[in-house]
Amino acid sequence: MLKKFKGLNQFFHLAQNKVNLTFSPFVVTIDKQVLQVMQASDDDIPNLLMLEQKVYSGYMPWDELSFRTELNKKKNTLYLVVYHVSTLIAFIGVRFRSREAHITNIAVAPEFQHQHVGTFLMQLMIERARQNGSECVSLEVRVDNELAQKFYQLLGFEATFIRKNYYQDIATDALNMVLWLKPHQVNKRKKLKF
Ligand SMILES: CC(C)(COP(=O)(O)OP(=O)(O)OC[C@H]1O[C@@H](n2cnc3c(N)ncnc32)[C@H](O)[C@@H]1OP(=O)(O)O)[C@@H](O)C(=O)NCCC(=O)NCCS
Numbered sequence: 336m337l338k339k340f341k342g343l344n345q346f347f348h349l350a351q352n353k354v355n356l357t358f359s360p361f362v363v364t365i366d367k368q369v370l371q372v373m374q375a376s377d378d379d380i381p382n383l384l385m386l387e388q389k390v391y392s393g394y395m396p397w398d399e400l401s402f403r404t405e406l407n408k409k410k411n412t413l414y415l416v417v418y419h420v421s422t423l424i425a426f427i428g429v430r431f432r433s434r435e436a437h438i439t440n441i442a443v444a445p446e447f448q449h450q451h452v453g454t455f456l457m458q459l460m461i462e463r464a465r466q467n468g469s470e471c472v473s474l475e476v477r478v479d480n481e482l483a484q485k486f487y488q489l490l491g492f493e494a495t496f497i498r499k500n501y502y503q504d505i506a507t508d509a510l511n512m513v514l515w516l517k518p519h520q521v522n523k524r525k526k527l528k529f
Pocket residue numbers: 390441442443444447448449450451452453454455475476477480482483485486489
């Protein structure tokens with residue numbers, strides 16, 4: 336295809352509001368660990384469940400059906416897994432809405448936490464959201480998960496509002512956090528102070 340038509344093609348792609356969900360697997364070294372990053376498939380579900388169990392000490396917010404449903408929303412969801420040799424050590428999921436990229440899930444195996452794997456995955460998805468023209472990246476985090484909130488704040492996320500009883504099975508509220516990628520109007524009534 337001629338170069339000028341390639342540009343046009345990109346314009347039509349954005350005009351149709353289609354998000355780019357293609358992903359080529361790659362190998363990356365983070366804190367001296369060689370890791371493989373790839374798109375998740377149904378085959379990863381047993382490993383995802385095992386990792387979730389380890390990360391949340393037995394409590395499993397997502398069951399097999401939740402993972403299977405999310406992984407098969409091929410039109411607007413990008414789900415990545417990270418392997419160290421043959422062990423799943425991290426994952427992240429994002430759902431692209433019309434103007435917003437929503438992080439649905441992220442976890443890093445306890446023995447790999449605090450080694451910048453989480454930051455790497457978040458930055459990868461934030462960059463993808465930027466490329467897809469998202470105005471913001473949003474997420475929910477348990478109000479009592481202060482470590483994760485600090486982690487998101489370091490990435491530039493701001494606390495916005497509380498979703499009451501969001502995690503119904505454990506009767507816990509969620510804090511909604513947003514990272515703005517484009518200029519926006521702040522809703523002062525909703526913005527929370529910490
Ligand atoms: C939250 C989570 C994804 C962060 O991933 P990670 O790979 O450990 O994070 P990083 O190493 O990139 O940390 C970046 C910064 O966040 C902060 N941070 C992350 N984990 C922390 C911890 N356990 N204790 C204190 N600070 C922490 C630190 O400031 C860190 O920067 P530094 O290492 O330069 O001091 C990971 O800890 C995790 O899986 N937690 C359990 C599951 C969870 O809570 N998921 C979020 C649900 S909303």
